[in-house]
Amino acid sequence: DQQVKQNSPSLSVQEGRISILNCDYTNSMFDYFLWYKKYPAEGPTFLISISSIKDKNEDGRFTVFLNKSAKHLSLHIVPSQPGDSAVYFCAASARAGNNRKLIWGLGTSLAVNP
Amino acid sequence: DARVTQTPRHKVTEMGQEVTMRCQPILGHNTVFWYRQTMMQGLELLAYFRNRAPLDDSGMPKDRFSAEMPDATLATLKIQPSEPRDSAVYFCASGSGRGTNYGYTFGSGTRLTVV
Numbered sequence: 438d439q440q441v442k443q444n445s446p447s448l449s450v451q452e453g454r455i456s457i458l459n460c461d462y463t464n465s466m467f468d469y470f471l472w473y474k475k476y477p478a479e480g481p482t483f484l485i486s487i488s489s490i491k492d493k494n495e496d497g498r499f500t501v502f503l504n505k506s507a508k509h510l511s512l513h514i515v516p517s518q519p520g521d522s523a524v525y526f527c528a529a530s531a532r533a534g535n536n537r538k539l540i541w542g543l544g545t546s547l548a549v550n551p
Numbered sequence: 552d553a554r555v556t557q558t559p560r561h562k563v564t565e566m567g568q569e570v571t572m573r574c575q576p577i578l579g580h581n582t583v584f585w586y587r588q589t590m591m592q593g594l595e596l597l598a599y600f601r602n603r604a605p606l607d608d609s610g611m612p613k614d615r616f617s618a619e620m621p622d623a624t625l626a627t628l629k630i631q632p633s634e635p636r637d638s639a640v641y642f643c644a645s646g647s648g649r650g651t652n653y654g655y656t657f658g659s660g661t662r663l664t665v666v
Contacts, residue, residue: 471654480555480642480657481594526594538584538607539655543593 440464441529443542450549456514458545460527463508467529471539472501472512475524484525485512517549553577557643557658564665569631572661574643575624583626584655585611585618586642594642600626633665 442461450456460470468489473481487494487501487510494501500513514521527542556575564570576583585597598608598618608618615634620626630637640662646655 473654473657478659480644480659482657483654486654538596538599541594 439542440467440540441527441542443525443527443545445545446543447546447548450517450547452519452549452551453516456512456517456521456547456549458512458514458525458527458547460510460512460542461508462510462529464529464531464540465508466531467540468532469530469537470501470503470510471528471530472499473526473528474521475526475544481526514547517547519549519551522547522549553656555643555645555656555658557641557661559661560659561662562664564633564663566634566665567632568665569629570633570637570663570665572628572641572643572663574626574628574645574658576626576643576645577656578624580645580647580656582646582655583620584642584644584646585626585628586644586657588640588642588660597628597641630663633663635665638664 440463471486472484474484475481485496485499485501487503492503498514503510524544524546526544528539530537530539558573582601584599587595587597597611599606600620603620615630617629640660642657642660644655644657
């Protein structure tokens with residue numbers, strides 16, 4: 438049972454346009470959300486995160502929006518660049534005692550076309 | 552840049568053989584994770600350690616998999632005996648768990664093929 442769902446396995450966007458990657462979750466105990474980017478033959482790299490006390494976090498071209506009532510978050514990339522082509526993973530975590538672990542979505546493969 | 556180092560990068564082995572994957576976490580990171588990535592399951596957490604103590608290995612098939620941290624600079628994941636269904640990319644990640652950024656640093660992975 439996937440607690441974190443990325444329903445679009447792939448997305449194709451034109452260079453310079455906005456890329457919007459979506460993620461839905463089911464566990465209302467999640468209080469921290471992260472996006473990772475993964476290139477082929479490399480490990481995922483941390484991109485941006487958001488705490489559940491916020492609804493938006495921005496870092497350069499990347500913005501993450503959180504809608505807690507809908508249990509939905511999205512990653513916006515503006516403007517998209519060919520180097521952004523990668524697989525993007527959404528992850529969520531909840532505190533369980535002193536421990537945290539991440540629950541991951543299956544990823545969305547983004548292709549930014551020149 | 553500090554990095555998580557995993558060895559080997561690639562491993563091809565025959566069914567039934569023992570496989571050991573190694574990970575050197577970033578110095579000062581006290582949390583280490585082992586993940587397995589497959590097409591169908593995405594990133595699955597196999598085990599994680601804090602301060603070298605195993606906190607959760609519920610994602611790991613106990614009969615054949617074992618994870619250890621003999622010291623703060625080395626984490627190992629062992630499969631004995633290996634099976635074709637173990638073929639996947641295995642990632643190690645480390646983190647400090649401090650502050651509001653819970654992002655972890657991943658290694659480049661070990662691509663395991665069991666034939």
